[in-house]
Amino acid sequence: MPDVYRALSDSTRREIMKLLKDKSLTQKEIVEAFDISQPAIKKHLTILLEEEIITVTVQGKYRLYTLNRDMLQQAFREMLHYIGDLLDDQLASLKKYVEKGEMKDD
Amino acid sequence: MPDVYRALSDSTRREIMKLLKDKSLTQKEIVEAFDISQPAIKKHLTILLEEEIITVTVQGKYRLYTLNRDMLQQAFREMLHYIGDLLDDQLASLKKYVEKGEMKDD
DNA sequence: CCAACATATAACCTAATAGTTATATGTAGT
DNA sequence: ACTACATATAACTATTAGGTTATATGTTGG
Numbered sequence: 001m002p003d004v005y006r007a008l009s010d011s012t013r014r015e016i017m018k019l020l021k022d023k024s025l026t027q028k029e030i031v032e033a034f035d036i037s038q039p040a041i042k043k044h045l046t047i048l049l050e051e052e053i054i055t056v057t058v059q060g061k062y063r064l065y066t067l068n069r070d071m072l073q074q075a076f077r078e079m080l081h082y083i084g085d086l087l088d089d090q091l092a093s094l095k096k097y098v099e100k101g102e103m104k105d106d
Numbered sequence: 107m108p109d110v111y112r113a114l115s116d117s118t119r120r121e122i123m124k125l126l127k128d129k130s131l132t133q134k135e136i137v138e139a140f141d142i143s144q145p146a147i148k149k150h151l152t153i154l155l156e157e158e159i160i161t162v163t164v165q166g167k168y169r170l171y172t173l174n175r176d177m178l179q180q181a182f183r184e185m186l187h188y189i190g191d192l193l194d195d196q197l198a199s200l201k202k203y204v205e206k207g208e209m210k211d212d
Numbered sequence: 213c214c215a216a217c218a219t220a221t222a223a224c225c226t227a228a229t230a231g232t233t234a235t236a237t238g239t240a241g242t
Numbered sequence: 243a244c245t246a247c248a249t250a251t252a253a254c255t256a257t258t259a260g261g262t263t264a265t266a267t268g269t270t271g272g
Binding site: 132133134137144145148166167168169 | 217218219220221222
């Protein structure tokens with residue numbers, strides 16, 4: 001099971017996700033956006049891939065990384081569900097929303 | 107670095123929060139709900155305390171742990187806000203909910 | 213007071229994270 | 243075919259997380 005908390009627990013990874021918000025990027029472009037080495041970035045990308053938060057497509061010598069919005073959406077929903085259970089009454093309406101899958105899901 | 111992601115990133119801690127959903131519990135009661143040692147649980151409780159997700163009151167030889175719903179809510183809102191931003195348009199309605207603090211707040 | 217119980221702390225282990233540098237592999241353009 | 247470039251991998255370091263056992267401390271009832 002993909003663990004979104006693992007993916008989110010590192011600030012560099014959170015930054016990478018932000019970078020990928022609007023457009024897919026090659027590994028090189030991502031590397032250039034940070035001050036850390038290419039292998040370090042690669043490891044973060046591997047973790048994001050493992051948790052299925054991003055996907056990659058090969059294009060010649062490039063690797064193009066893309067945000068997996070479906071997974072993020074699912075994570076979003078799960079988190080809401082979890083916290084909804086904890087906070088119950090306070091969140092009744094929101095919870096219902098989530099459970100019904102009301103959130104424009106494909 | 108106090109980090110909400112840190113507190114929520116461990117499943118044992120998330121289980122502890124669930125346990126505390128309906129009632130405050132002593133450390134002993136919490137320990138008994140898991141298969142890991144008392145010092146291990148203690149460490150989780152310390153982290154949750156550091157992130158102010160729970161509070162503790164001393165009662166004689168007991169420590170009574172209580173969920174800090176306000177902080178928990180804030181923590182989740184932060185994470186959801188982050189993910190929501192990544193998803194943008196796709197989640198417009200739900201996102202608004204979270205951002206407006208519709209989840210019982212301020 | 214003291215024994216039993218609840219909690220705290222110390223010392224230790226292992227695995228995972230997050231980074232490094234150096235080098236290997238794969239691909240494209242000339 | 244060679245070279246330059248993009249990516250992958252190997253080997254290493256340091257730190258932290260999550261767990262252990264053993265023991266110390268604090269509290270309470272009898």
